[in-house]
Amino acid sequence: MKPIKSIERLTAAFRKLPGVGPKTAWRYAMSLVDADDETAREFCDAILSVKREVHRCIKCGNYTEDEICETCLTRDNSVICVVAYPKDIPPIEKTGFGGVYHVLGGTFSPREGRGIDDLRVAELVERMKGVKELIIATNPDLEGEATALYIATKFRKLYPDVKITRPAQGISVGSEMEFMDEATLTRAFSSRREM
Numbered sequence: 001m002k003p004i005k006s007i008e009r010l011t012a013a014f015r016k017l018p019g020v021g022p023k024t025a026w027r028y029a030m031s032l033v034d035a036d037d038e039t040a041r042e043f044c045d046a047i048l049s050v051k052r053e054v055h056r057c058i059k060c061g062n063y064t065e066d067e068i069c070e071t072c073l074t075r076d077n078s079v080i081c082v083v084a085y086p087k088d089i090p091p092i093e094k095t096g097f098g099g100v101y102h103v104l105g106g107t108f109s110p111r112e113g114r115g116i117d118d119l120r121v122a123e124l125v126e127r128m129k130g131v132k133e134l135i136i137a138t139n140p141d142l143e144g145e146a147t148a149l150y151i152a153t154k155f156r157k158l159y160p161d162v163k164i165t166r167p168a169q170g171i172s173v174g175s176e177m178e179f180m181d182e183a184t185l186t187r188a189f190s191s192r193r194e195m
């Protein structure tokens, strides 16, 4: 049977999503072939609207549809939790953390050619006024640890009165914040240690 080009195209598009293999991609594509026009249109509109409306908060760097996100506007700005990516925030939210975040946009990674200058460190300096504690919650892997150490050293010099902490490492080395269960992360946060 001759392959149907437009279905192949849609399948290839789904395969670009994380965790979607060829079979699942094909099933997703087929479900849209069978969907009514309205469902298909809603699907396209939702994707386009995300691309149009969502951008980074000018303070913390997390995703928002506003200039400054609601977290930055409404929460305690004296405790900042530093993370590598926006995807690290939802699991930390579940621990009941009540401060604000700062998204670095990655970790220090010589392998991928990403240096400290590529991270949002200058933006963090900009918002340090009135800050009492900086929690550095990058992943407990090699790159996350190196980044945490760099930031701790730099900010300790610049702001000797600010407490700089890191979630406790009951967490196995190499594990990612994104996939940690709520209880482990809550424990790591409540018993954070000073760096």
Ligand SMILES: [Zn+2]
Pocket: 057, 058, 059, 060, 061, 062, 068, 069, 070, 071, 072, 073
């Ligand atoms: Zn924000």
